[in-house]
Amino acid sequence: MENRIIFLIDMQSFYANLEKLAHPLLTDKPVVVAGDPSIRSGVILAACPTAKSYGIQTAEPIWQAQNKCPHVHILKPHMQFYVNVSVTISSFLEQYSAAVEPYSIDEVFLELPAMEQGKAEQLAQHIKQRLLREIGVQARIGIGTTKVYAKMACDHFAKESRTGTAVLNDANAAELLWPLPIGRLFSVGNRMETHLLNMGIRTIGQLARHPLYDLKKRWGINGELLWQTARGYDTSPVSPSTHQKRKSIGHHMTLPRDYYHWSEIKVVLRELSEEVSRRSRQHTSLGQVVSIGAVGQEYGFKRSFHRQQRLFEPTNSGRVIFETASALFKEYWDGTPIRSLGISLSSLQPAHYKQLSLFDTDEDLDSLYHTIDQLKDKYGMDAVLHASSLSPAGQAMIRAKKIGGHYK
Ligand SMILES: [Mg+2]
Known part of the structure; x- marks a missing residue:
């Protein structure tokens, strides 16, 4: 079968960077978006890269962020604006393929016609540059032969890569993905992580090599899904209707x-x-x-x-x-x-x-x-x-x- 080419395109610091677009004077300043800026216990929803360089993290309370960076700019969220830009990004991506599937407000799957890996990486760079120039958003792109590979390429490898893109497929998964701790496998939450650690499964590779019948015996269909995720198997299509109808x-x-x-x-x-x-x-x-x-x-x-x-x-x-x-x-x-x-x-x-x-x-x-x-x-x-x-x-x-x- 011809290899599929799937991109997971993830906008970086989406809310915080969009606020900077709307407030150009804040371009170089540390900016966070918080649920309720007037309450010191309000939670940080997003932090721009400058704010992150002070150690500020999402989900921490405002007072904690202010301790790290007293002059941080705290803005309230404008969800409708973020949704509008998210819709704009999806329709922008439809220029490349009809298979555009919003995964979250700042993540989109895009499936492209089969092409060589080098070509796919070039196209990812091109899309990244256009998103920045034309819509003003910074993106990272995970490239995979399946959706789970694309997602994990983006989450685990695109961030560290100089180009902001990363490729994951059957040819490099054993080298790149398998050594990672089991908790970093897509879909594995805290409880599942504990179960797997108790079974002696510490890495993604150990799960991929674990006998399938044992996982099926323990968790049925979910055990099989887990095993497939570790191996990057995922036949699910990239389709606009998977998560939402065309909006x-x-x-x-x-x-x-x-x-x-x-x-x-x-x-x-x-x-x-x-x-x-x-x-x-x-x-x-x-x-x-x-x-x-x-x-x-x-x-x-x-x-x-x-x-x-x-x-x-x-x-x-x-x-x-x-x-x-x-x-x-x-x-x-x-x-x-x-x-x-x-x-x-x-x-x-x-x-x-x-x-x-x-x-x-x-x-x-x-x-x-x-x-x-x-x-x-x-x-x-x-x-x-x-x-x-x-x-x-x-x-x-x-x-x-x-x-x-x-x-x-
Ligand atoms: Mg993001």
Whole structure:
């Protein structure tokens, strides 16, 4: 069987680094996010690398962190913002493969077509760089032939590696993974660790070599799962539906240069809206929440904002998405030169549940959109464009010739 290529992409210090994006003056400062900053016994949810360099750890109380670093900046969490960025990251990764599975708010599995290991490592670097440049997040990537290998490559080896990536597969597991203490095997908690230690199993390798029938006799199917995990066996697919149904349809684009003027930005927002609209129709979905994300850069500081708006009724109309996104953008944009933009539609529902509204004039538009989609499918993405896309700011012409950011 051809080897699978699976990435587990883990955002580093996710909450704390996102707060720095939102507060550029804190870029070089120690920053933590805490559940309730006003109570000294509140717990640290996330610490940035600078704060960690003072010895601050997640899950410790605020007073303890302040003892280690009296000038630490303590911020309260903005979960909706983190969720929005997490959704943006998933839709960004969909450029590379449809098999994108959010594992947690800051971890995503991505399965790619089979390729040589060297190629996979290069692609991981490329994705890491784009995530940093375009969304502003630092990532580590574990590369494996199965999900458990990818996860353990990331958790145990990517952190120490100079490149922030690591590879785990049948060829190197015995050398790298097997010597690790049994407690570091994915899925082994404190109680299981104690059981295994009592049986004399101290390392992952000892479990991998332990007779399967004995583990099955003790724990049944769970014993077998444990043994398979130690050996990196895992046939489970990377699929968006494993943990959650598709929650949003989004599209994101990086501009060829900084955009300074609303007249240029507007063109890109229109293209993004059309693309999101086209894909919602492809999935026969309507969405009721429009989100916009923008990343800019000024004086070397990354600035970003992510905002969303709930609509009165669900839609997949490019015009409605565009108008909503434009209004949001204009309300929150402070004039920072913009480097990348994204729009997504969430709170999805099947299109056939759409309620008829007394004021609905979308019927004709719907059939127009379907015609446009058919033209695009038949003749390519640039077959039908808004006239504004022909201006120098227009990206749709260029994008139609690219796959995953590369020219076809
Ligand atoms: Mg993380």
